[in-house]
Amino acid sequence: MKKKILSLKELSERTYGLASGHRACAGCPFPSIVKMILGSSDYPVVVANATGCLEVVTTIFPYTAWPVPWIHSAFENVAATISGVETAFKALQNKGVMPADRKVNFVAFGGDGGTYDIGLQSLSGAMERRHNFLYVLYDNQAYMNTGIQRSSATPFGAHTTTSPAGKVIPGKVQHRKDITEIVAAHDIPYAAQASPSHWGDLIRKARRAFEIEGPKFIAVISPCVPGWGYDESESIELARLAVETCFWPLYEIDNGIYKLNYKPKNKLPVKVWLEKQARFKHLLDKPELIDEIQNKIDEKWKKLLWLDGKKVED
Amino acid sequence: MKTKAFIKHALTGNEAAAYAMKQINPDVVAAYPITPATEIVQIFSKYVSNGEVTTEFVPVESEHSAMSVCVGASASGARVMTATASQGLALMHEILYIAASLRLPIVMVVGNRALSGPINIHCDHSDAMGSRDSGWIQMFCENANEVYHTVIMAVKIAEKVNLPCMVGMDGFIITHGMEVIETIDDEEVKRFISKRTPLYSVLDIEKPITIGPLDLFDWYFEHKRSQLEGMLQAKKVIPEVVEEYNQRFGTNFPAFLETYRMDDAEFAIISMSSAAGTMKEAIDIKREEGLKVGLLRIKTTRPFPYEILREKTKGLKAIGIMDRAESWSTMGGPLSIEVKSALYPLDKRPFAIDFVFGLGGREFPIEDAFKIIDITRKLSEGEEFPEFVHIGLKE
Amino acid sequence: MKFKSWKDLPEGAIVRDVPTSPEFKTGDWKSRTPKYIPEKCTHDLLCWLYCPDSAIHVKDGKIEKFDLDYCKGCGICASICPQDAIEMVEEEV
Incomplete structure (x- = not known):
């Protein structure tokens, strides 16, 4: 029986994650997310990466930080790219070119722009075709690589360079898409939300996903030092507060059954999370806008509490 | 003088292309329907359904994804083919350049069709001409018989120089025009194209590589020069392969x-x-x-x-x-x-x-x-x- | 990996013998440096987990060293450590 979770000692014996020398901003948490995902696999991992921060900072030729086979093609097509890799693997196994007993876990990494927006069609297609891969979204809630432009993952009220907080318009005027629910609507065997702050939960989810044949999806919140505006030592704290305020609930939909994986004993008001970030500072004297964010969170949280333990079709 | 017996079939250009693909039996085909090349994919999926090929067929949700799947599969060492036309080729445009720069020998049949707008489903060369600087080898066939033989030769040419190759045929005029095609035997096709020896594979677990890194101003230019080497090589390889084919099968196709x-x-x-x-x-x-x-x-x-x-x-x-x-x-x-x-x-x-x-x-x-x-x-x-x-x- | 001309480059712009990024030192990015206090350390490895730069080395489940050649000085290790076994010290200019 395989272990559902790993101790950090066990994880450290499996992987160091990305190699040193990559050019992610100081304090960027996505290398930790990569470490947890790669270390969770019991088999070799082959990675496809969408264009974005993670791809750019880890593979500036001739330097690459990836210790595993890795492919990048374009921004909007990571799910199609991994579909091709996974299909070739199957074809080559069937034709006897690749050993039939070889097991590989295929992982696609995409940011929110490459997932919620430009890559949504490709992701939807790959899930509908039931390719065997895990899609990991690192969600930093804007187009950070190009300099902090709003995406459909950007929360209501957030200041970005294309939703600037101005005299008339207070940052982004729309709420973000609920990507996990959109993906889950494809009726895939496993979809989840996780946070690097709750590492045991993230590793368990990755390991659960790797057990399942077919398309899997894990959305991981990935705070962004320059994009969100906070001290670089606080990335993990920002991720933790997103969970504690229920802005980013930790839950999973495993073969249609909803499970809330973490219920904060003391659900913090979202203001605690907002006030730590420069992108929301213009909201602090607009309580009605903070209320709007809070209401949206409460609504979803109520829905998740109700769904907890239920099957989608129940 | 024909050294091998031909088998005669009455086929349209699309049927001829699909038939060549069947004989090639690629590892992966990813495609999306588009007039006038849809039939190629339709016929090929029938081959798949009836077990006449062992190809993994990926019926994607767009041509952009078709070419992206082809890139992923070809970078995994698989022999990969697809077909498209017009708007489909235009939608692939971004990924065409990536396929060429990664040196992936994908073979694609194009039913040459006008680009919108106004939308028009009939023949012209605006589609293929729009991708002439994408780094693909581009060939254009006069008739369905040439399409059939060129598709087979294209596999060998592409894999020898590690560049993708487009085989064009005029939309409707060739794609839908019935002709007598002289095909060669399945085994002969297999022997001629032999097996693909990839430059690299993302499935190489023992010796992992990074494919598609970011180039800044320090190496992009050099990579482009390196890519040109493939095209220069193609100038030698195309006549060699065509000559070998003509010799072996008694045909008389031009290289250039x-x-x-x-x-x-x-x-x-x-x-x-x-x-x-x-x-x-x-x-x-x-x-x-x-x-x-x-x-x-x-x-x-x-x-x-x-x-x-x-x-x-x-x-x-x-x-x-x-x-x-x-x-x-x-x-x-x-x-x-x-x-x-x-x-x-x-x-x-x-x-x-x-x-x-x-x-x-x-x-x-x-x-x-x-x-x-x-x-x-x-x-x-x-x-x-x-x-x-x-x-x-x-x- | 010293390429001099386009002729040296692997075809297809791939990178072999990965990972190669350790050839690129990022240690000079930092303005503060982690100071490790072994007496306080319980080796829970949280700093190892959250170090974005793989600059904290672990051997047999124990913190082995802080590799300042790559540490960018973000201070996540210090902020995450429940034992306060790491302190960030301002670099002298």
Whole structure:
């Protein structure tokens, strides 16, 4: 029986994650997310990466930080790219070119722009075709690589360079898409939300996903030092507060059954999370806008509490 | 002399392409329906469903994803094919460049069709001409029989030079035109194309590699120069493979350029694809009338056969170039621009004129071929004409 | 991996013998440096997990060293450590 979770000692014996020398901003948490995902696999991992921060900072030729086979093609097509890799693997196994007993876990990494927006069609297609891969979204809630432009993952009220907080318009005027629910609507065997702050939960989810044949999806919140505006030592704290305020609930939909994986004993008001970030500072004297964010969170949280333990079709 | 027995079939261009794909039995095919190339995918999926091939077929949600799946699969060491046309090729555009720069020998059949707008499903070359600088080898076939054999040769050419290859056929005219095709035996096809030896594979677990890194200004230029090496290599490999094929199967396909009645020609028509068939007929008739006209049919446009063109146009008084696409340069279509620049270094150049014809499936009757011959003849006699003229246009 | 000309480059712009990024030192990015206090350390490895730069080395489940050649000085290790076994010290200019 395989272990559902790993101790950090066990994880450290499996992987160091990305190699040193990559050019992610100081304090960027996505290398930790990569470490947890790669270390969770019991088999070799082959990675496809969408264009974005993670791809750019880890593979500036001739330097690459990836210790595993890795492919990048374009921004909007990571799910199609991994579909091709996974299909070739199957074809080559069937034709006897690749050993039939070889097991590989295929992982696609995409940011929110490459997932919620430009890559949504490709992701939807790959899930509908039931390719065997895990899609990991690192969600930093804007187009950070190009300099902090709003995406459909950007929360209501957030200041970005294309939703600037101005005299008339207070940052982004729309709420973000609920990507996990959109993906889950494809009726895939496993979809989840996780946070690097709750590492045991993230590793368990990755390991659960790797057990399942077919398309899997894990959305991981990935705070962004320059994009969100906070001290670089606080990335993990920002991720933790997103969970504690229920802005980013930790839950999973495993073969249609909803499970809330973490219920904060003391659900913090979202203001605690907002006030730590420069992108929301213009909201602090607009309580009605903070209320709007809070209401949206409460609504979803109520829905998740109700769904907890239920099957989608129940 | 034919060394191998052919099997005769009555097939359309699409059927011929699909049949070649069946014999090739690629590891992965990813495709999306689009007129007029849809049938290729339809027929091929039937082969898959009936177990006549062992290919993994990926019915994607767009052409962008079709080419992206092809890239992923080809970078995994698989032999990969697809088919598309027009808007589909345009949607793939971004990924075409990536396939070429990653040096992936994907073979794609293109049913050449006009690009929107206005939307039009019929033949012209605006689709393939739009991707002429993407780094793909590009070939254009005159008829369905040539499509069949070229698709097989393309696999070998692409895999030898590690570049993707597009095989074009005129939409509807060839894709849907029924012809007698002479096919070769399944085993012969297998033996000719043998197995793919990939440059690298993302599935190499023991020796992992990074594919598709970011280049800054320090190495992008060098990578592009390195990529050019593949195209230079293709200039040698294409004639070698075509020659090997012709030798082995007793066929007579051109590698870059077909010459027709050029021996004592005083002026020539330069053409591509199915229009060359009509033009040959017209030339036969005009030859009987005593006109010394010949035809140069360009089969391969990437790499561009500029040395051969210089050679073959030597001593000609005039050339008339036929373009089934616009370039919007206001100096004619893309083929004429390339032909003319190929001839630029010559001391004695023929007069040249471009004929833009057949856009959006406008028919190309033999009368129009006569018109082209006639204008080119007048040009050869010193009469003046504009840079390019439209043929078959309602003026 | 010293390429001099385009002729040295692997075809297809791939990178072999990965990972190669350790050839690129990022240690000079930092303005503060982690100071490790082994007496306080319980080796829970949280700093190892959250170090974005793989600059904290672990051997047999124990913190082995802080590799300042790559540490960008973000201070996540210090902020995450429940034992306060890491302190960030301002770099002297």
